[in-house]
Amino acid sequence: MRRAWCIGALTLALVLSGGAAWWAMPHWLPRLLQPWLPAGAELRLPVRPYWSQGALRLPRLDYRQAGCPLLTLRQAALGYHQAHWQLQVVTLEVESRCFGASKGDATQLTLSALQQALPPLSLTIDRLTLRPWPHYGGTLRLYNQNGRQRLSLQGEQLQLELALVRQTLHIHQLWVKQLALAHALQLQGQVTLGRDLVSPPTGGVLQAQFRLAATPEPLHLRLDWQAQEGRAWLTRAGTRRPLLDLPWQQRAEKLIVRDGRWFWPDAPQALHGGVNLTLQRDPTQGWRHAMLQARLNMLSQGAQGKANLVMQLGPGRLDLQPGAFPLRLDGRVNHRALSFASALSAEVSGTPRAPRLRFLPGALLRVWGRPDAQTTIEEVRWPLAGVQLSAAGISGRLQAILRVSHRYWGRGQLHLDGQASAFRPDHGSWRWRYWGQGRMPPLRARWTVSGQGRWHDDELRLDQLSAGFDHLAYGLARVTQPRLTLSQPLIWRRSAQHAAFSAGFALVARRVDFNHGGYLPTPQLRVVAVGASPQAMQLQGALHAGAIGPIRLTGRWDGRRLRGQAWWRSQPMQVFQPLLAPSLGMQLYAGRFHAQAAFSAARGQGFIAGGHLQAQRVALWLKEGRVDGLDLTLPYRLHDKRWQLGPHGPATLRIDRLVNQFDLQQIRADFQGYYPYSEAYPLTVREVSARLFGGELAFSQLRLPQHQATVLRLHDIELSELITALKVKQFALSGRVEGALPLYLHNPQWIIHQGWFANTQPITLRLDKDTVDAVASNNLAGGAALDWLRYMEVGRSHARLDLSNLGELTLNATLYGVNRVKDRRRVIALNYRQRENVFQLWRSLRFGDNLQAWLASRLARMTRNQHE
Secondary structure, three states: OHHHHHHHHHHHHHHHHHHHHHHOHHHHHHHHHHHHOOOOEEEEOOOOOEEEOOEEEEEEEEEEEOOEEEEEEEEEEEEEOOOOEEEEEEEEEEEHHHHHHOOOOOOOOEHHHHHHHOOOEEEEEEEEEEEOOHHHOEEEEEEEEOOEEEEEEEOOOEEEEEEEEOOEEEEEEEEEOOOOEEEEEEEEEEEEOOOEOOOOOOEEEEEEEEEEOOOOOOEEEEEEEEOOEEEEEEEEOOEEEEEEEEEEEEEOOEEEEEEEEEEEOOOOOOEEEEEEEEEEEEOOOEEEEEEEEEEEEEEEEEOOEEEEEEEEEEEEEOOOOOOOEEEEEEEEEEEEOEEEEEEEEEEEEEEOOEEEEEEOOOOEEEEEEOOOOOEEEEEEEEEOOOOEEEOOEEEEEEEEEEEEEEOOOEEEEEEEEEEEEEEEOOEEEEEEEEEEEEEEHHHOEEEEEEEEEEEEOOEEEEEEEEEEEOEEEEOOEEEEOOEEEEEEEEEEEOOOOOOEEEEEEEEEOOEEEEOOOOEEEOEEEEEEEEEEEOOEEEEEEEEEEOOEEEEEEEEEEOOOEEEEEEEEEEEEHHHHHHHOOHHHOOEEEEEEEEEEEEEEEEOOOEEEEEEEEEEEEEEEEEOOEEEEEEEEEEEEEEEOOEEEEOOOOOEEEEEEEEEOOOEEEEEEEEEEEEEOOOOOOOEEEEEEEEEEOOEEEEEEEEEEOOOOOEEEEEEEEEHHHHHHHHOOOOEEEEOEEEEEEEEOOOOOOEEEEEEEEEEOOOEEEEEOHHHHHHHHHHOHHHHHHHHHOOEEEEEEEEEEEEEEOOOEEEEEEEEEEEEOOOEEEEEEEEEEEEEEEHHHHHHHOOOOHHHHHHHHHHHHHHHHHHHO
16 A cells, blocks of 8 residues: 555656646756757747647747847647658748858768758648748758658749759759749759768759840750869850850869850840959858959950950959959950940959949040941040949049030030039939030031039939020021020929929020021020929920010920910010011001910920911001001911911901002901911912902912912903003003903913903093104104004903913903094004013012012922922
């Protein structure tokens, strides 16, 4: 009985001590395993393990290396079934930056010892996360059985199938999806591993296929090595020449690439060169602190011959310690007719995670050549001495000098100078100023430009701008001292939270002179832009020239289309007097003018505008006459350099009176169509009429281009008024006539063909007495004939008229009448024919000079077109 109590007490003590040990496992188990962990390692069990469903459940386990969380395991279950360990893990997070945190000297296990130490095992991790590359995670499975290990990883961007048989690692599949690759990278091969885990592989063959976004053809990478030598090839389908050929050797602690070659056919010209590289490993600190020395070159060819560009790296350590890593880039690149020259000395310092590049004194980039047949870049220079590049941005003095010439536009040069401090777009600071000058022979002008500004963080600012010419002479105008300046600074805040843009521009000229003698006094265009960015802003401005204007402008630019409106307020016509040459002898003294328009401009659409202008009750003096009561209403639309006049209704012209050689009254004309006109876009002038010589002249419609004659009809014209206007003294006519003149504007021979005149009532013809007496004194027969015509009443008359495009007038007239003084019963028949050049006649009468000049130029153009 006593013995039973002892056994029971011992059993109870064991149960209680085991339970206590189990309860305190998170505290004592990590300390128990500490001697077997690497130096600096720490194991934590934040939650107590427990037994459930035949497996040991581990809610969480943390493994730290030198204070860095290397592994974080959650929801693990360890079981043993049929002499086989099974480990199921829901989540395992691995922090890659902690692999280098260990500073201890861990015992190096041989690969065979590790394989023998592993028990039969089946490991499944449902979700493996590798930081900082979580997208390369997935489901991992590891199997160890009969001395063979198999590993698989299935993720969205990484898939892996490996098998290890003794020292040979078989890579059945490695599938990687990366943004820089158009398609996933696929790799297969086998590798003979070293004796221990830290020794490099002793041999192997690896083959990979991938496709870059910039190359449509797939690329093939092959890596062969055995013992201390190997070779790497990169080839592309359809190209015999390898893109990369790197033979390498490993000697002691050195990796040497000698006589390597590279080739790239997808540049504007096929580029190629050589690679020589030596990488020396630090025996105590590994490859991360290796010493690098390399030489790479690139060969090119252009119109200026062959060129060679050489880059020298090192010698220096990859970790950029203890001093700076030297770098040089010297030589030239020739491409077509351009040459790029480099003489750059630089050094890289800092750390591999935060490198800093500094250019040494003498660093210079240059470009020269001919980008096209008309342009010659004499030189572009970028001095880079003292400039520094880092992750924070660019710092130092930034300069550029450009000298360029063009066969047509002339020569010019530009200078840029500034200071940057840790600058990159929208960060840091960059202050600059610029200036330049040149000549433009086509415009017979010299130009200058200057300004200054700065870019501080997200604020881009242009404080000064001055660009202009001493004068411009082009076409029919000469502009004196045009210049573009800023009326207020250009400020652009680029951040999305505080986006804003504002600027004020002023385009001013001293004077615009026209070849015909008129001028435009001090034209000025001022515009203010306000918005969120240069791609989204509102515009307001005004255009005026002396007393002309102002024309108010408003608009909106959305980055693709400019929309706006313009208003020209009503003002007296007298303000346009400077536009009229003094030689014209025209003086505006009455009338008003106003206009308005809407416009739109976009790439692919061009410039579109529409609106109307109106002149009311305009009056002006002419050299030998005047115009009274001119009214013009002109609705229009402009698209693709073609004007549409009267898009919804005809444009109208009304003139109360035009007094020159003749006195025309109640002039009317309506016009609608396009200018310049064509067959597809005709111009029509209709309802043209005017009161003249007590009668009327009119035509119903004129279509341009003209297909048939436009008949100008004359009705009830009083001949006495015509003779008075022509100031003819040799004879006098009275009575009324009518007629029809077929007008041709595009006929190769005629201006008027088969025109006619006839009287509507008796006509009286009186010859000047002095003229008849003078003829009779010299010619008795002629005097006797003219005596019958001294006074004649014409009862019936008819005339036919032709006018060629050379100005030759042919007139055939027949008159039937009686001389009541001589014999009222005897009928007189007069046949009259005359040929004369009307251009010379008009000139002698000082009438129609403008009309004659227009007809002459028009006919000359038609003659040229016929010859062409």
